Every structure is written in C-alpha cells, then in structure tokens.
Amino acid sequence: MPDLQHQTALDWTDHIHRIRAQDQAAFKEVFAHFAPRVKAFLVKSGADLQMAEECTQEVMATVWTKAGMFDPSRASVSTWIFTIARNRKIDMLRKRRRPEPEDLFWGPEEEPLAEDAVVLQQETKRLAEAIRALPEKQRHLVEKAYFGDLSHTEIAEETGLPLGTIKSRIRLALDRLRHQLK
Amino acid sequence: MTKIKHHLNDALLMAYSAGTLPEAFDLTVAAHLSMCDECRAAAESFDATGGALMDDLDTLDLSDDSFAATLRLIESAPTVSAPRKRTKGVLPAPVQDFIGGDLEAVRWRSIGMGVKQAIIPTAPNATARLLYIPAGCAVPDHGHRGTELTLVLQGAFQDETDRFGPGDIEVANEDLYHTPVADIGEDCICLAATDAPLRFRSLLPRLAQPFLRI
Numbered sequence: 361m362p363d364l365q366h367q368t369a370l371d372w373t374d375h376i377h378r379i380r381a382q383d384q385a386a387f388k389e390v391f392a393h394f395a396p397r398v399k400a401f402l403v404k405s406g407a408d409l410q411m412a413e414e415c416t417q418e419v420m421a422t423v424w425t426k427a428g429m430f431d432p433s434r435a436s437v438s439t440w441i442f443t444i445a446r447n448r449k450i451d452m453l454r455k456r457r458r459p460e461p462e463d464l465f466w467g468p469e470e471e472p473l474a475e476d477a478v479v480l481q482q483e484t485k486r487l488a489e490a491i492r493a494l495p496e497k498q499r500h501l502v503e504k505a506y507f508g509d510l511s512h513t514e515i516a517e518e519t520g521l522p523l524g525t526i527k528s529r530i531r532l533a534l535d536r537l538r539h540q541l542k
Numbered sequence: 543m544t545k546i547k548h549h550l551n552d553a554l555l556m557a558y559s560a561g562t563l564p565e566a567f568d569l570t571v572a573a574h575l576s577m578c579d580e581c582r583a584a585a586e587s588f589d590a591t592g593g594a595l596m597d598d599l600d601t602l603d604l605s606d607d608s609f610a611a612t613l614r615l616i617e618s619a620p621t622v623s624a625p626r627k628r629t630k631g632v633l634p635a636p637v638q639d640f641i642g643g644d645l646e647a648v649r650w651r652s653i654g655m656g657v658k659q660a661i662i663p664t665a666p667n668a669t670a671r672l673l674y675i676p677a678g679c680a681v682p683d684h685g686h687r688g689t690e691l692t693l694v695l696q697g698a699f700q701d702e703t704d705r706f707g708p709g710d711i712e713v714a715n716e717d718l719y720h721t722p723v724a725d726i727g728e729d730c731i732c733l734a735a736t737d738a739p740l741r742f743r744s745l746l747p748r749l750a751q752p753f754l755r756i
Contacts, residue, residue: 403602424616436593488598515556
C-alpha cells in the first residue's frame with residue numbers, strides 16, 4: 361500500500377486529470393501549492409520579482425492549457441511543472457523557444473498504464489528523499505547546477521545522483537509509448 | 543535503425559535539464575534525445591531531480607491578484623497549439639523547427655574538399671552547423687578549445703576514437719585531435735555544435751576559418 365506521502369504525490373496526478381476536464385477548483389489547489397515554488401525557482405535562477413511574478417502566471421496558465429499532455433508514467437507533477445518553468449525562463453531570456461526533443465505523448469485513444477504511473481510517482485518520491493539525504497557538499501553542487509552558475513564543463517561527468525531506477529522506469533514507459541505509436 | 547552506441551554524458555544531460563547550456567548545445571542535445579530513448583530517459587530523470595529541488599525551495603508568495611490574472615491569461619490564450627507532428631525526414635524535429643523544413647530547406651555552402659556546411663542561427667555563445675561529408679571524404683584534422691558535439695543524422699564517420707553511426711553523438715574536448723572520415727557507403731550528414739573555434743593543424747583551413755565561422 362502506498363503510504364501517505366506517496367498518496368500525496370498521486371493526488372496531484374489526479375488534480376491534473378481533473379484540470380483536463382476543466383475543473384477550476386482543482387486548478388486553484390495546484391496553483392496554491394506550485395505557483396509559490398515556481399516563483400521561488402525563477403528568483404533563485406536570477407529573475408527579478410516582477411519578471412518572476414509574470415513568468416509564474418504564464419507557467420501556471422500553461423499547466424492548464426497543456427494538462428492533456430501530462431504523462432504520469434514519465435513524470436511527477438512537480439517534475440512536469442519544473443520543465444514548464446525552466447522552458448519559460450529560457451524562452452524569456454532568448455526570446456525564442458527552447459529546442460525540445462520530438463514530442464512523444466499518448467494519444468486520446470490510449471493512456472499509460474495506471475501501475476506504471478504509481479511506480480513512477482513512488483520512484484520520484486524516493487529520488488527526492490535521496491537528494492535530501494545527499495552530503496551537504498554534493499547537494500550544494502547539484503543545486504548550483506540547477507539554479508544558475510555552474511557550466512556543463514564544471515559539472516562532474518558522473519554526478520553521483522541515484523538515478524538508475526527512475527531512469528529504467530521512464531525507459532520502460534517510453535518503450536510502451538513507442539510501441540503504441542507504431 | 544542501428545543501435546546507438548555513443549551517448550551523452552551526465553554533465554551535458556544535467557545542464558540540459560537545468561537549462562544552462564548554450565542554445566546550439568540545447569539544439570544538438572534535443573536532436574539526439576529525439577533519436578535515443580536511453581538518453582531521453584536519463585534526461586527526464588534529471589528533470590525529476592529539478593522537480594525535487596524546486597519542491598524543496600522556500601516558497602515565495604505571489605501578488606494578491608495572481609490567480610485571477612492567470613485565469614485571464616488562460617481565457618485570452620489562443621487554443622492550444624497542436625503538438626509537432628512526428629517527422630519521417632533525415633533531420634530530427636527540433637532541427638527542422640530551426641531550419642523550417644527537412645534537408646530540402648538547408649542552404650549548403652561549400653567549405654572545400656567536397657565538404658559542405660550550413661550554419662544554424664542560434665545565440666552567439668556557441669555555434670551549430672549541419673555538415674555534409676561526401677562518402678569517403680574527410681573533415682580536415684582539428685582539435686578543440688572548448689567542447690564539440692557531433693551527432694550523426696545520416697551515414698557514418700570514423701575517426702581516431704571509433705566509428706559513429708546514425709544517432710551516435712561524439713563529445714570531444716581539448717584533448718581530442720581528430721580527422722572524421724565519412725564511410726564509403728553513403729554521404730554523411732552531421733549536426734555539430736561548438737562553444738569555441740576549432741583548432742586546425744594545417745594552414746589552409748586556418749586561413750579560411752574567419753570566413754567559414756568554424
């Protein structure tokens with residue numbers, strides 16, 4: 361049985377499904393939880409308060425409009441919103457869309473397996489706990505890589521993050537998606 | 543498609559996920575991820591790392607009007623743009639986005655010895671180019687001041703380190719001097735990104751460098 365924390369992560373997945381069905385109450389809860397984190401991320405990576413405020417609103421509006429593309433077998437809601445915020449930040453700096461890989465998403469006919477989604481959400485939770493438990497020095501390096509001033513040449517080729525399990529789960533989800541797309 | 547043997551390293555995947563790479567590198571990484579599910583899964587697990595870090599930040603309050611302003615944005619938003627169609631061409635989708643089409647949209651310029659290139663306009667801190675190496679021909683031997691990423695889109699090339707086929711990406715840095723030679727069977731098309739000018743051994747390409755922007 362998933363414990364309470366895992367349940368919380370799954371609840372957000374359910375919120376996104378409700379947002380797909382235009383549920384404004386669900387959106388309000390997602391906004392209340394995530395918007396202050398998105399704003400913090402943007403300020404931490406160098407945006408001023410005014411820019412961060414506007415950018416956060418755009419990110420949250422994208423959560424609404426793109427809810428149909430969220431894939432819980434490949435990302436948690438936190439992960440997904442992080443990618444939207446990161447892309448929006450880059451787009452604003454470059455005034456051009458960030459190059460993204462070819463889109464891979466489930467069509468309206470088929471959905472990812474519920475079991476895949478549950479396992480992925482649990483793995484994401486475990487990863488978050490592992491990151492919290494990193495030695496101070498290593499955690500600091502990871503934060504520096506994500507919030508600004510570490511270039512790719514300054515990042516170690518082996519980051520030492522425990523990504524093996526979550527990576528193989530995402531890989532599995534991609535295989536199933538590719539199979540369905542054929 | 544043959545199995546991809548040469549992948550991105552963690553440093554590049556993490557920087558791509560963090561959003562700190564130069565645009566030319568973003569483009570090359572996105573092109574490789576379009577061809578390589580192994581690296582795509584790795585990149586998405588780095589995204590999960592970013593999500594976890596964002597979750598743990600001290601939150602910042604939004605202005606009182608924020609939620610209402612977001613709803614107004616949603617109302618005024620144009621209908622959701624359709625996701626890009628999957629392409630069957632030689633160039634991966636993110637490259638086609640930049641060029642405005644597949645190979646037919648590329649404007650090649652000769653850089654000598656049969657080799658052609660097309661610069662892809664990106665932000666100036668790094669350069670991206672498509673390279674066309676006729677079967678059996680070589681790119682003049684060169685080294686690197688910074689990092690050079692070379693992704694094979696068609697055909698294959700061989701250099702001092704190994705053979706690189708479709709989807710393979712070579713990550714070269716200061717300690718590699720190499721002479722990529724295209725396989726004899728087919729013309730080779732690559733996407734290459736550099737964050738510093740290349741260093742050519744022989745004089746002729748060195749003289750041509752400023753004009754070719756290599």
